[in-house]
Amino acid sequence: MSVKDRYAVFGNPVKHSKSPVIHTAFAAQGGQNRHYRAVRVEWGGFADAARGFFAGGGAGLNITVPFKEEAFRFAERLTDRAMRAGAVNTLSRCEDGCIEGDNTDGIGLVRDIVANLGWRVQGRRLLILGAGGAARGVLEPLLRENPRELLIVNRTPERAEQLVHEFSDIAPLAGGGYALLGDRQFDLVVNATSASLAGELPDLPSSLLTEHSCCYDLVYGAEPTPFMRWAALHAAWAVADGLGMLVEQAAQSFYIWRRVRPETQSVIRQLRESMESA
Numbered sequence: 001m002s003v004k005d006r007y008a009v010f011g012n013p014v015k016h017s018k019s020p021v022i023h024t025a026f027a028a029q030g031g032q033n034r035h036y037r038a039v040r041v042e043w044g045g046f047a048d049a050a051r052g053f054f055a056g057g058g059a060g061l062n063i064t065v066p067f068k069e070e071a072f073r074f075a076e077r078l079t080d081r082a083m084r085a086g087a088v089n090t091l092s093r094c095e096d097g098c099i100e101g102d103n104t105d106g107i108g109l110v111r112d113i114v115a116n117l118g119w120r121v122q123g124r125r126l127l128i129l130g131a132g133g134a135a136r137g138v139l140e141p142l143l144r145e146n147p148r149e150l151l152i153v154n155r156t157p158e159r160a161e162q163l164v165h166e167f168s169d170i171a172p173l174a175g176g177g178y179a180l181l182g183d184r185q186f187d188l189v190v191n192a193t194s195a196s197l198a199g200e201l202p203d204l205p206s207s208l209l210t211e212h213s214c215c216y217d218l219v220y221g222a223e224p225t226p227f228m229r230w231a232a233l234h235a236a237w238a239v240a241d242g243l244g245m246l247v248e249q250a251a252q253s254f255y256i257w258r259r260v261r262p263e264t265q266s267v268i269r270q271l272r273e274s275m276e277s278a
């Protein structure tokens with residue numbers, strides 16, 4: 001195996017990362033033997049570790065919590081979407097030797113919603129819950145799908161207002177606190193808060209969904225998240241977690257590195273089965 005086939009994900013913690021399994025499955029589809037490993041990087045040690053990885057001939061890195069902002073600063077060049085996201089989850093060494101940072105999270109979400117789940121974004125009323133890093137990372141690709149409207153609500157209203165300010169040149173959007181929801185209804189609700197990780201649920205009015213509404217939680221797990229349970233209880237038409245997004249963002253990284261688009265459905269299925277049987 002040549003050094004140009006070396007890839008890794010840097011994070012902390014990283015033990016439970018599914019990226020090595022996903023990328024190994026992608027590589028196997030083309031009969032490729034690539035080396036992809038998970039590396040736990042110490043706090044404060046990201047730049048040194050990344051520099052060492054690329055100096056040693058590594059070809060590409062994925063970056064997960066808590067280093068995505070540091071990776072953003074580390075990159076020598078940024079794609080437009082990484083610039084917008086303010087965070088990088090994919091670093092690649094380009095032909096000219098430059099280390100480029102990209103963010104594939106938003107593309108991964110849109111591909112899962114539109115291609116895998118068959119839900120529409122175009123022309124729909126879209127609600128985003130949360131205004132942290134996860135929301136920022138998915139806003140641009142969602143806006144480019146031309147929803148009829150996009151509202152961001154957040155516990156701290158100023159963070160939602162800030163996102164509106166930063167993204168309103170792409171398409172019109174609005175944002176503020178949960179009070180903005182009133183008795184309004186939405187076709188697609190994306191939970192981009194970290195509430196599910198703590199077993200919590202944002203404060204949502206029971207009138208929010210129609211019988212045609214779709215609900216997506218960026219968080220995934222063996223069990224439905226509190227938001228997914230809430231959506232099912234309020235008769236959402238369809239509910240999904242972020243496992244498909246995880247695989248699709250990895251597929252986009254794979255494409256950036258190898259210029260080959262891997263097949264994702266079988267990998268999503270395989271992960272779902274192993275998660276449920278664990």
Ligand code: ATR
Pocket residue numbers: 129130131132133134135154155156159192193194195200201202203
């Ligand atoms: P991430 O990178 O995962 O987005 P973050 O930047 O810390 O992490 O943002 C977490 C988001 O989840 C924020 O929008 C946060 O709301 P605040 O900005 O008001 O803190 C939101 N969040 C976390 N727990 C929440 C809860 N229990 N209810 C509603 N929103 C919650």
